[in-house]
Amino acid sequence: MSPLISPPQATVPQATVPSCHSAAAGPQAARGAPVVALVGAPNVGKSTLFNLLTKSGRDTGNWPGTTVEVGRGLWSLPDREVALLDLPGAYSLDPLSPDEEVTRTLLCPPDERDRPDLVAVVVDATALSRSLYLAAQVRECTGRVIGLVTMLDVARARGRRIDVEALGRATGMPFIEVDPRRARGQRSLAEAVTAALDGPPLLPRALCEPAAPQLVVLPDSAQDAPSEPTSGSEPMVDPAVSALELGDERFAWIDTAVASAVHRDRPVGRTGSDRADRILTAPVLGPLAFLATMWMVFQLTTTVAAPLQDLLDRLATGPVTSGALKLLSAVNLDGGLVEGFVVDGLVAGVGMLLTFLPLMAIMFLLLSALEDSGYMARAAVVTDRMMRAVGLPGRAFLPLIVGFGCNVPAVSGARVLPNARHRLLTALLVPFTSCSARLPVYVLLASTFFPGQAGTVVFAMYVISILFVLGAGLLLRSTLLRTMGSEPLILDLPPYHLPLPRAALRSTWTRLRGFLRTAGGVIVATVAVIWALQAIPAGTDDPVGQVPVENSAYAATARAVAPVFAPAGFGDWHTASALVTGFVAKEAVIASWSQTYAAEEPESMNEPGHLGEAVRADFEKASGNHTGPAVWAFMIFLLAYTPCVATLAAQKREIGWRWTGVGVGLQLGLAWTVAVLVFQVGRLFA
Amino acid sequence: MESTSRRLDQLPVGSRAELGSPALEPSRCRRLAELGLRPGAQVTVLSRTPGGGRVLAVEDARIALDRATLRRIPAEPVSR
Incomplete structure (x- = not known):
């Protein structure tokens, strides 16, 4: 079979000559x-x-x-x-x-x-x-x-x-x-x-x-x-x-x-960095130290973020919601379409997103500290061999690790690879790295279904993510991308420093602001579209804006999709609706999920843990009481299917629509297959 | 490359060597030179990395190379 890869295209389009003085150079x-x-x-x-x-x-x-x-x-x-x-x-x-x-x-x-x-x-x-x-x-x-x-x-x-x-x-x-x-x-x-x-x-x-x-x-x-x-x-x-x-x-x-x-003043000798590298880049100890570091990062993001999340959650569902209601009644807009949009759409949706900001902040802070300390370059050395297993140089590890923060910059970051085929493969693999927007969903499900072992379950999801990257890499190399050159590892190792809090905080703030700016628009648009779908009746006589959620166009869409997930143990329309939203943006999964329940029982949203209870009931019903395997299957599907529309846009820019389409097919196919396998096999042992 | 000359991958950790001209494509040779690994430069082999690579010291810089690259760089041991 001849390789399907298209001939390498010019990497910089010929139309624009970049200039420091062009309008794009600094609009402000x-x-x-x-x-x-x-x-x-x-x-x-x-x-x-x-x-x-x-x-x-x-x-x-x-x-x-x-x-x-x-x-x-x-x-x-x-x-x-x-x-x-x-x-x-x-x-x-x-x-x-x-x-x-x-x-x-x-x-x-x-x-x-x-x-x-x-x-x-x-x-x-x-x-x-x-x-x-x-x-x-x-x-x-x-x-x-x-x-x-x-x-x-x-x-x-x-x-x-x-x-x-x-x-x-x-x-x-x-x-x-x-x-x-x-x-x-x-x-x-x-x-x-x-x-x-x-x-x-x-x-x-x-x-x-x-x-x-x-x-x-x-x-x-x-x-x-x-x-x-x-x-x-x-x-x-x-x-x-x-x-x-x-x-x-x-x-x-x-x-x-x-x-x-x-x-x-003195001849070149062994420095402290060299002594550290004898352990941190060593053949066996290096990979172990790398795994320990990653484990620590995710423990910190789950345990330290939790109390802060609770605080923000109480703020959004309490004072902010009642404030919004008072404001609406002051301008005589309460009780109608506008109240529905503001309270069930904006406050419930964007408010939920905001509660997960501490999680993002801690993740970005730790990534900054790892970069500033000089450890990131060592991580690339240690993972070089593993990356080669999928046909990528160790340098590809850097865009992939960025993918664990957000897939969008990671896809763009694939540009650091000088070889067009490596860029293509990296851009196709990035969506399997579990971005931080997927983390809140794992945390929610892990603490609902596996309390006491939530940290370990979340860590396992990251290990599974790495396995997906390796597996998809092997699959692509043995099918579509058979001719894959190899890129030598030539990497400068900066000296280790103690990360300085000020520099790390500054970089965290820059990333967090960038995240809010880009994600914010997508989230608001998604929440608005979903709220609109919920306001439109599907084949019933309900007036627009007062449709019970189960009669809405949104539920009709989710019901049409849900049977696909029945073999994986989560063929419920609430769950399917979360996945439909998740295709647009993973940040909105929890928001839209809670929205479907909020629309059914608005009063109960003030109860902490209500979403968890509702989700538990649905999983039990849909999986025929094989809840554990169904939850794992759901988390795995969520990990592996298309991350968000922004990632698709970035992929289209890098590798064109055709390969982006191949990527979407690969993500949906792999996600569904593995989810069904996990549920069906898990059900036998549960 | 003459079969008698030694290569970087054959040198034990701790040894010091003078580099020859790498048998790599020109762009890679240039990148190595930019990082200080140019013909005539002296390097110290500092440690081993997973997959048979090494960390080299060239002056104050530390450069990690993989095994495939090391094999293409001739190096003559020098006394310290």
């Missing part, structure tokens, strides 16, 4: 505000600095025509405002990934007028020579550049003194010390940026003619390398001959700079 920045671009390798503290300078005012969005994310924000200097760009991490301007390509195109656009007004290269003091490679290349294409040195504290702890001024003299560009994690060095940074914007540009580094600065691109013979820049105006300088010489010239420039700026 004042017109004419200077554009300052932050660039640097991954893990140098670039985004932490960005969040600090813009006070977390991150307005992330995809770059036009791509799915690579570029952060934008306003940075207020004492005398002016600056549009700050947070460009994707790049080791050099010779791109190996679409991210690096966007960075390259933005820094050295075909039209010189599109260039940022200033490029700030963020340089890691603990890996100076490597960081300077990017600085060397940026210096070759623009004279408006400054260097920011981070991680000086870590370098000092390792016996390295970096003379920042000497570094500036040796490289011919200003260098400033900053510590974004501790919010230090902001004033000198502001002064340096002002001076660089107002002063004359530096002469570009000797490689280029000063009159016509241009990017020198090394030839690339990699088969799957990203497409060439969108315009032919970027000159290639005598590629074959100059490639090696150019590389050597840059390394010589770097070596001179490093020699004059770095003083070693």
Whole structure:
């Protein structure tokens, strides 16, 4: 059988040439505000600095025509405002990934007028020579550049003194010390940026003619390398001959700079990070430590979040609902369609979503702490072999782990993989990673049906999620994606740090706000559509807006779907309705589920645990008293079927409708098959 | 690659070696060089990772490589 994969397509559509000054670059920045671009390798503290300078005012969005994310924000200097760009991490301007390509195109656009007004290269003091490679290349294409040195504290702890001024003299560009994690060095940074914007540009580094600065691109013979820049105006300088010489010239420039700026108090020795890595990346202990870490993360999210959730739940069902009712009666809108929409739709639905915010916050906080500590890179090393089992490099672990937070950015994050087929496979597997929106449903069901072991049940769901990723990967590799190249593991391990609460909180807030902003609209729209379906009668004489829920169009839809789930033990229309809503957004599952019961017995919603009771009764009835297996089957179906419409939209962007369709078929097919198997086999043993 | 020369995957943990030119596609060679793993650089093999990979120290940086990549990088042991 010939492989069905379509030929690799150009990864960056040719229609749009990205530009720092285009409308998309920073809609909120004042017109004419200077554009300052932050660039640097991954893990140098670039985004932490960005969040600090813009006070977390991150307005992330995809770059036009791509799915690579570029952060934008306003940075207020004492005398002016600056549009700050947070460009994707790049080791050099010779791109190996679409991210690096966007960075390259933005820094050295075909039209010189599109260039940022200033490029700030963020340089890691603990890996100076490597960081300077990017600085060397940026210096070759623009004279408006400054260097920011981070991680000086870590370098000092390792016996390295970096003379920042000497570094500036040796490289011919200003260098400033900053510590974004501790919010230090902001004033000198502001002064340096002002001076660089107002002063004359530096002469570009000797490689280029000063009159016509241009990017020198090394030839690339990699088969799957990203497409060439969108315009032919970027000159290639005598590629074959100059490639090696150019590389050597840059390394010589770097070596001179490093020699004059770095003083070693003691020879290179084993650091604390190295000792930690002997355990955390070791062949047997490493994977065990990884599992223990993941287990701890999910224990914390279940046990710490619970009391906070209860508090918010009481707030939403008590004061907020009665407040809304009072407000409605004050403006004479009580008792009708509007009251139904506000109380049963908005307050019951969005209020339920809000009660799960603590869960998201804790999850994001822990993920930030893991990233900031440097452990995430170790996790990629440890899981490299496991990922290879499904034909993906360890790097694919990072988008997949992001999937455990939210599938939407994870699908976009598949772009870090330079190989088109790896991107396709990753984008198809991400939906099987259990995103945080599915967690509340597990928690609700686990604490209703398996009290006392809720933490373990929820942890088991995450293990099952990993098994789904592995299984679906193997299935795809042995059927549709037979020819799968392999990507070598070449991964930089940043030194471990103690995560700093301030930086972690800032990043958590940024993610949480982004989540609320994107999920909020979908949730409100979903709740409104579902409420409308509930208000419309299906074949009865009930007046619109006063339909008993079981007579509504919504119930009719759910009843039509429900028999499909009978073999899995949950063929009840309430449950099916939750799954119908879940196709749109998993965040809305609990909201819509409770809505179907609220519509039947509105008074009882004030009773804590009412939803649990109602769900229990339905599961008992639908499964013929084999409740345990039916609940497991339901949780597994919920885990494995289509995550949400937003994920589908992201997939469509990455891999096109055809493969997105294949993905939906795979999710529904696998979810239903495994759910039926679990119920039927479980019923025999229960 | 000459059969007599040693490769990175053959070196024991704790040993130090000088790198040769990797037998990898140019884009990978370039990425290795950008990370400091260029011909002539001295590295220390720090530890083993699952699947036969290694963590290498090159100056102050730590780079994890998998077994397949290690096998394609010639390395001559040097005394410490």
